[in-house]
Amino acid sequence: MNRSPGPLMQIHPRRSVLYMPGSNARALEKAKTLPTDALILDLEDAVAPDAKALAREQVAAAVKAKGFGPREVIIRINGLDTPWGADDLKAAAAAVPDAILVPKVSAAADLIGVGNRLVDLHAQPSVSLWAMIETPVAILKLGEIAAEARDALAALKVLVMGTNDLARETRARIVPGRLPMLGYLSLAVAAARAYGLDILDGVYNDIGDAAGFASECAAGRDLGFDGKTLIHPSQIEPCNAAFSPSAAEVEQARKIVAAFELPENRDKGAISLDGRMVERLHAQIARRTVALSDAIAARAGG
Numbered sequence: 001m002n003r004s005p006g007p008l009m010q011i012h013p014r015r016s017v018l019y020m021p022g023s024n025a026r027a028l029e030k031a032k033t034l035p036t037d038a039l040i041l042d043l044e045d046a047v048a049p050d051a052k053a054l055a056r057e058q059v060a061a062a063v064k065a066k067g068f069g070p071r072e073v074i075i076r077i078n079g080l081d082t083p084w085g086a087d088d089l090k091a092a093a094a095a096v097p098d099a100i101l102v103p104k105v106s107a108a109a110d111l112i113g114v115g116n117r118l119v120d121l122h123a124q125p126s127v128s129l130w131a132m133i134e135t136p137v138a139i140l141k142l143g144e145i146a147a148e149a150r151d152a153l154a155a156l157k158v159l160v161m162g163t164n165d166l167a168r169e170t171r172a173r174i175v176p177g178r179l180p181m182l183g184y185l186s187l188a189v190a191a192a193r194a195y196g197l198d199i200l201d202g203v204y205n206d207i208g209d210a211a212g213f214a215s216e217c218a219a220g221r222d223l224g225f226d227g228k229t230l231i232h233p234s235q236i237e238p239c240n241a242a243f244s245p246s247a248a249e250v251e252q253a254r255k256i257v258a259a260f261e262l263p264e265n266r267d268k269g270a271i272s273l274d275g276r277m278v279e280r281l282h283a284q285i286a287r288r289t290v291a292l293s294d295a296i297a298a299r300a301g302g
Helices: 025-033 049-065 085-095 108-120 136-140 142-150 163-170 179-194 210-223 233-242 247-261 280-301
Strands: 016-021 038-042 072-076 099-102 128-133 156-161 198-201 227-230 270-273 276-279
Touching (some): 016 233, 025 038, 025 049, 049 072, 085 099, 099 108, 099 156, 108 128, 108 142, 128 142, 142 156, 142 179, 156 179, 179 210, 198 210, 210 227, 247 270, 276 280
Parallel strands (some): 016 038, 038 072, 072 099, 099 128, 128 156
Antiparallel strands (some): 270 276
């Protein structure tokens, strides 16, 4: 059976992606009203062992009931090597979320294994996979993992940085500016872009440090991340702002696109615009900026 999701879809804004503990029924209900682009309904780290079964039941019921509006809904399962993973995957497949987030992916085989099980479970082709990058082995095998974007069985769409676990495993310190982590983060962005994947930055732990959070969002955006995973609703609005193109950026992008669409410029590799040399690659960047802005506006309208 082919689990390919079919033709490429338009840009999905994934600026803010909020983790919600699956064991908290009130949080699951509140999630339906939050202005986040996507929700990760968590069965793994945020849920104690004795609450795993309840969380699985509540998350499956919530996803089946829908009501999340334009927000993407992702279920993070426990690893298949744990006592809960197989049951989590079965419940997730039956609930039909937008994606299943696979924790601690360290090799392509991890994703292929999940993909094979989803075939056995007759999962809907629309259910894609997201992969957590949170171990040193995953960093060393980023290319191999990201290449699963080309495998219809895995249907990999997004890489998610698990920076807390990565810091623990590598002993890198989490400090302002994240200098000890920049190499890992940059390699992951490169792997994602090489294979056409979106990639999300890790969480910011200090909920009360608004300035530090804003700074880390801006740095993540500048590194090339599409958005950031979050641990508290108060982080959503500043995160959305950081990963949205500004009005000035969108205006300039539209101007560049329009200039290259003029009959006299359509075959040119570079043009002069407002006294500045603009190449066709800038037009490609501009088209994506416009498309992202339009997708954000459409989501807000939905």
